[in-house]
Amino acid sequence: MGTSTADDYYQGTKAAIAGGTTCIINFAIPNKGQSILDAFYEARQRADPKVCCDYSIHVGIIQWSEKVEKEMEILCKEHGINSFKVFMAYSFMLNDAELYSTFEACKKLGALALVHAENGSIIQKNSEKLLAKGITGPEGHELSRPEEVEAEAVNRACIIANQVDSPLYVVHVMSISASLALYEARKNGTKVFGETLAAALGCDGSHYKNECFEHSAGYILSPPLRPDPTTPKTLMNFLAQDVLQVTGSDHCTFNKSQKQAGKNDFTKIPNGVNGVEDRMSVVWEKGVHAGIIDPNRFVAITSTNAAKIFNLYPRKGCIAVGSDADIVIWNPNKTRVISAETHHQAVDFNIFEGMECHGVPEYVIVNGRVIVDDGQLRAVEGYGKFVETPVFAPFVYDVEHADDIRPVKNGNVEVDYSAKKFLHEEKSCPTPTLPESAVSTPSCRGARPEGQRNIQDSTFSISEELDLERKSCIRVKNPPGGKSSGFW
C-alpha cells in the first residue's frame, strides 16, 4: 500500500526471539510488474545480513502468466521455496481462473498454495458505498468486509483447490464463519489447513469503534478483527479441536504516522499489525492459562504443525538429536505486561497494549546459542540463515510415504528421522517432559468448554486422549494428508 513496514528483518527477528520464536517465514511479495524471482532475490538481500534467527520465505503471486509459472518452478527447484501466497482481495487479486492455474501449478511442483481469502470485488463495492455515505473512518474497514465476505472466499478457494486436487493453506483466518467454511471443506475431502493469528486470539473488533483515529487505525488488518466478542475464544477452541492448525503472527507493522495515510479514507490505511513478539505469550495466556489447550497443543499450534506443513520438520519444530538447537525454556509462572514502551519491535504501537500475560520465555536458544539469557536479550544481527523448504512435504502430500524423509547426518551418527517414526513416537509418549509447574499451571482460570476435562488437573499430558474426546464431536472424516497422520 505504498509504504514499507516499520520493522525490518533485524528488528523483526530480534523481537521474535525476545518472544520465544526461533524461526520465521516471511513473505516476499513482488511489486507490480516485478518478477517473482527478483522479489525473492531482493528479500534474500535484505534479510541475509540482518536476520537474528533462521528464516524461510513464502513468495507472493500477484498476477498469473506462463513466465510466473516458469519462475515458480525455478524457485522450487533451485531456491528452496515450497509455498506461494495468492490474494483474493486488493488491487492485485487473482480471479478464479488464475487461482485455478496457480493451485494447479503448486500441485505439479509439490508446493503449497497460501491464500488470502476475502472477496475483493464485494469489498470494493462496499467501500465505494460507505465512502459515498461519508463513512470514511476506520470503522468502515470492518463494515466493508464482514465475516461472510471472508467465509465466501474461504469456501471458493477450497472448491477451486478441490477441483485440481491441490492442498491449500488459508492464512489469517479471522472469523468463526470462515473457520466453519474451512472445516466443512475438510470434512468433504479438501486438503486444507487453517491458520489464525495472535491478533485474532488476543483482540476483537471493538477497537474500530474507538474515536481516536490513531487507536482504531492501529488495529487495521485484513481480514479485520470481528465485532463479535466471542470470536477470540471460539477461535482458540477451534485450535484446540484441530479445526485450525496453526497460529501465525502475520507481523506487518506500520507506525502511527504511516497509518495516517488513511486519515480521510479507511481504504488507504496500510493493513497490518504486530504479532511476532507477543504471539507465544498471547497463545499461552488465552489458550493454556485459560484452560482451553494443554502445553503440548501449545507447542503444536505455535511450532510443530507449521514446521511439518512447510517441510522444515524434524529439523525445526521438535527437540531431538540432529534437529537444530532452537529451544525455548518457558516459565509459566512469570508474568509480563505487553507495551509499546518496552517491546523490542521498531513499531510505535502495540495492539496488545496493557495485556498481562502469564508465561514468559526465560531462555531462548537459537542454533545452540543462548540469545535470551534469564530474560536478557542478546540478539546477533546476521546470525540467522536462510533455510530451504523442500517441495512435496510428506505431511501435506504423502503421509503414506512419509518415511522417505532423508535421515539427517549428525557427525558420524546417522539419525533415523523417518516421519512415520515420529508420528508413532508422538502417539505413544505419555511421559511429560515439562516441569510439573508447566503442566499444572497454577494460574489457570476461566471457564472450560462444556464437557471438557480440566487438562491442568493431571500431572502428565493427556492431550492425545483429549483430542480423541473432542474429535468425537467434530470428527474430520478425510483429513489432509490421509487418516494415518498423527498430525490430525
Ligand SMILES: NC(=O)NCCC(=O)O
Ligand atoms: N493481515 C494483514 O492485513 N496483513 C497485511 C497484508 C495482507 O493482507 O496479507
Ligand SMILES: [Zn+2]
Ligand atoms: Zn494477507
